Amino acid sequence: MSSFAATASPVHETELHDRRRPPLTYWHRRGGPLPVAVDPLAGDAAADVAIIGGGFTGLSAALHLARDHGLSVRVLEAGVIGWGASGRNGGFCCMGGDGRGWRGVWRRFGEAEARAWFAAQKAAIGMVAELAGRHRLDLQRCGEGELIVAHRPRRREALEREAREVAELFGESWEVLEPGELREQGVHLEENHGALVIPHGFGLHPLRYLRGLARAAVEQGARVHERSPVVAWETDGRRHRLHTATGTVRAARVLVATNGYTPENLVPELAGRVLPVLSCILVTRPLTLSERTAQGWTVPALVSDTRRLLFYMRLLPDHRLLFGARGGISGAPEAFERRVARLRQSFAARFPAWRHVTVDHAWWGFACLSRDRLPHLAPVPERPGAWLALAYHGNGVAMGSWLGAAAAAxxxxxxxxxxxxxxxxxxxxxxxxxxxxxLYLAAAYAWYGFRDRWP
Ligand SMILES: Cc1cc2nc3c(=O)[nH]c(=O)nc-3n(C[C@H](O)[C@H](O)[C@H](O)COP(=O)(O)OP(=O)(O)OC[C@H]3O[C@@H](n4cnc5c(N)ncnc54)[C@H](O)[C@@H]3O)c2cc1C
Incomplete structure (x- = not known):
């Protein structure tokens, strides 16, 4: 099987899986030192654990396996480190990971599970900070906590309900700000009908975090191989052989950490189990102090709105605005141009004082949904000793890192x-x-778009 076919997904255009195309992101222009000792796999190797995918999940798993469990590890990443979503995201290291919300998880799985899930999300954020301190990861931390801004007056009621639920279910007190209070805090956009303050999470430079994870994993003894797409996976009893174009890794245990880039054609057991969704980001040129003051947005807050197809935004340390949204249903190059143009319009509508501001960077990439709208850390069917950890519903910076550590255990x-x-x-x-x-995606987007326009 060609490497291209093995790493592609039929859900979107295959060009989006072409590892020869470098991600042209703001982060890659300022990504810090490249990880070293991450050469492609050469020849035959054996390891206790082989990991497919070198994003937050795979590298966190590798670091924890080598550091805490004393196991030998080989990570096989199809592109360069940071080619996947972990090098392309918005850098919100925040709560999240599922598509159901607190109440949905509570109703479906009960109180103890909902509490464990809430605690896991907070612990995941704490773990990223702890890893950074322990392994000298250059997170470029910027902005504390998260704000969810009501885009319609009625959505503010939903935020107030959420604050009550969090108090009732988890014993935490989350504030809801009036529109004027939000402005006073230095966050002003059109469609401001108040905001929920989530006192957890922070902003970071995702690629620097990821490259730091790769370095730390290598320092702890893990072997990391970039430009090493797994093109075939043989299983014989409990023995696995992962083949790349240039070598083979034999291992008794395997972790699939491929999230929105999960290959459909590698083995039948993985086919049809994830729904990759595009998310698209713009980054403006640096905004001057007078421009920031004119718009009334002067702080590096991490903000998203109450839409199902949400917009997310943050001021970066060099005073650029990062503005993101779902990337639509087509991955064709002309669809990218259209998406960027639409996102530009949405940006201008929310930030009238910045209408004239040029956009320096635009890119997109795949996040990952599952059918049951939950993340999974589960065995791969029919492949004894193999696990998968994925489906973070657009919130994998902290949760991918956390499930990587849990997968290691x-x-x-x-x-x-x-x-x-x-x-x-x-x-x-x-x-x-x-x-x-x-088609499911198109139908869901049509429905959510309609709901988002409701008052
Ligand atoms: C534009 C965008 C913005 C986002 N913003 C945020 C945000 O602000 N906060 C947040 O928490 N989350 C965000 N997300 C989601 C987050 O980036 C992901 O959930 C997270 O990066 C998933 O990490 P991962 O390691 O599981 O997968 P990925 O980082 O996607 O890594 C999977 C890797 O698997 C590799 N792979 C696939 N097939 C093979 C194969 N056959 N052989 C070898 N390697 C293979 C791929 O090349 C890829 O690098 C965003 C996502 C996107 C696309």
């Missing part, structure tokens, strides 16, 4: 010390008639 056959709800270990369900996923 599972692969080592040990208990995981942090909070981890049992529902995460449920099998990853396949989508019904998986070839219809583009």
């Amino acid at each position: 599972r692969l080592a056959g040990r208990g995981f010390e942090g909070p981890l709800p049992a529902f995460l270990s449920r099998p990853l369900p396949r989508f019904p008639l998986p070839f219809l996923r583009p």
Whole structure:
């Protein structure tokens, strides 16, 4: 099988899986030192654990396996480190990971599971900060906590309900700001009808964090191979052989950490189980102090709105605005141009004082949904000793890192010390008639777009 076919997904245009195309992101222009000792796999190798995918999940797993469990590890990443979503995201190291919300998780799985899930999300953020301190990761931390801004007056009621739920269910007091209070805090955009203040999370430079993770994993003894797409996976009993174009890794345990870039054609057990969704980001030129003052947005807050198809935004340390949204249903190059133009209009509508401001960077990439709208850390069906950790619903900076650490414990056959709800270990369900996923996505976007326009 060619490397291209093995790493592609039929859900979107295959060009989006072409590892020869470098991600042209703001982060890559300012990504700090490249990781060293991450050469492509050469020849035959053996390891206790082989990991497919070198994003937050795969590299966190590798670091924890080598450091805490004393196991030998080989990470195989198809592109360069940072080619996938972990090098392309908005840098919100915040709560999240599922597509159901607190109440949905509570109703479906009960109180203890909902509490464990809430605790896991907070612990995930704490772990990123702890890893940074311990391994000297250059996070470029900027902005504390998260703000969810009501885009319609009625959505403010939903935010107030959420604050009450969090108090009732988890004993935390989350404030809801009046529109004027939000402005006083230095955050002003059109469609401001108040905001929920989530007192957890922070902003970071995702690629520097990821490259730091790669360095730390290598320092702890893990072997990391970039430009090493796994093109075939043989399983014989409990023995696995992962083949790249230039070598083979033999291992008794495997972790699939491929999230929105999960290959459909590598093995039948992975086919049809995830729904990759595009998210698109613009980054403006640096805004001057007088421009920031004119708009009334002067602080590096991490902000998203109450839409199902949400907009997210933050001021970066060099005073550029990062502005992101869902990337639509087509991955064609002309669709990218259209998406960027639409995002530009949405940006101008929210920030009238910055209408004239040029955009220096625009890119997109895949986040990942699952059929049951939950993340999964579960065995791969029919592949004894193999696990998968994925489907963070657009919130994988902290949660991918956390499930990577939890996967390391599972692969080592040990208990995981942090909070981890049992529902995460449920099998990853396949989508019904998986070839219809583009249609499901189109229908969901049409419905959510309609709902988002409701008052
Ligand atoms: C534009 C955008 C903005 C986002 N913003 C945020 C945000 O602000 N905050 C947040 O928490 N989350 C955000 N996300 C989501 C977040 O980036 C992801 O959830 C997270 O990076 C997932 O990490 P991962 O390691 O699981 O997967 P990825 O980082 O996607 O890594 C998977 C890797 O697997 C590799 N791979 C696939 N097939 C093979 C193969 N056959 N052989 C070898 N390697 C293979 C891919 O090349 C890829 O690098 C955003 C996502 C996007 C696209």
